[in-house]
Amino acid sequence: MLVNQFLLLAAVLFCIGVYGVIARKNAVLVLMSIELILNAVNLNFIAFALRNGSTDGHTFALYVIAIAAAEVGVGLGLVLLVYRNRKTISLDDLSEMKG
Amino acid sequence: MIAQNIGFAIIAAVMIIAAVRVVTTSNVVHAALWLVVVLSGVAAQYILLAAEFVAVTQVLVYIGAVMVLFLFGTMLTRSRIGRDSGLNNTYWKLGIPVALVLFAAMAVALVNSFGDERMPTDDNIVSTQQVSDQIFGPYLLPFWALSFVLLAAVIGAIVLARKD
Numbered sequence A: 001m002l003v004n005q006f007l008l009l010a011a012v013l014f015c016i017g018v019y020g021v022i023a024r025k026n027a028v029l030v031l032m033s034i035e036l037i038l039n040a041v042n043l044n045f046i047a048f049a050l051r052n053g054s055t056d057g058h059t060f061a062l063y064v065i066a067i068a069a070a071e072v073g074v075g076l077g078l079v080l081l082v083y084r085n086r087k088t089i090s091l092d093d094l095s096e097m098k099g
Numbered sequence B: 001m002i003a004q005n006i007g008f009a010i011i012a013a014v015m016i017i018a019a020v021r022v023v024t025t026s027n028v029v030h031a032a033l034w035l036v037v038v039l040s041g042v043a044a045q046y047i048l049l050a051a052e053f054v055a056v057t058q059v060l061v062y063i064g065a066v067m068v069l070f071l072f073g074t075m076l077t078r079s080r081i082g083r084d085s086g087l088n089n090t091y092w093k094l095g096i097p098v099a100l101v102l103f104a105a106m107a108v109a110l111v112n113s114f115g116d117e118r119m120p121t122d123d124n125i126v127s128t129q130q131v132s133d134q135i136f137g138p139y140l141l142p143f144w145a146l147s148f149v150l151l152a153a154v155i156g157a158i159v160l161a162r163k164d
Helices: A003-023 A027-052 A056-086 B002-024 B028-048 B052-076 B092-114 B128-135 B140-161
Strands: none
Touching: A003 A027, A003 B002, A003 B028, A003 B092, A027 A056, A027 B002, A027 B028, A027 B052, A056 B052, A056 B128, A056 B140, B002 B028, B028 B052, B052 B128
16 A cells, blocks of 8 residues: 555545535535545544554544534534524625625 | 555545535535545545554544534524525635645645655554553643543533523
8 A cells, every 4th residue: 555545535535625615605514524624634644653653643633533523513503503693504694704 | 455455446436426525415414424425434444544443433423423413403504405506605616726726736745755655564553552552641631631622612512502
């Protein structure tokens, strides 16, 4: 197995996630794209852990998984709050911070 | 070695197709289900990379918990369960060149840095015991911090989503 095959797969996943964050308007779908990005990063951690024969990558990947779970919980709480106040979760309608 | 590469190629192809469907499908529930395929593929890649504990955690946390959260989020925000044409931005086409340029930059950097370097053969596989020794040894303080982050996130989510 090449090192690069895993890193390139992670790069593809990362770019698809970035596309999703840019292109999507629905807040839940944007959160799903962020999950794609986080998984790409985790794949890199594990690939480098095997390449270097080190445990640090595994530890960090586990921490990233925990942080991602917390992020989804708070993110969906925010989305529910926005929905309750606006009756929409379209990110284009949340434009108060536009100058 | 050959079997590993064939397995990698099949799983990677399925993952990429599923990931593209996540960001292009016009149905929120279908996007969540395609995301399950991507996350299972990532878990399979972890097993290929000899990280079985991380793979099991991936299945438990992502496919088990995070996916249920996403489906509840879809349900509670009353997104259209069927097809929905209003999921993309007006300027969604801008994302395609951004993603392609980003991928080209990363691919050039990776190919230049690692070329055709191979993974080491299996003489230094990391065991789950070593991972736990690491977490509860040198990385104990981040582990504590992480438990407080999770506690804060749970309380925060309840406070945010509470009625009145």
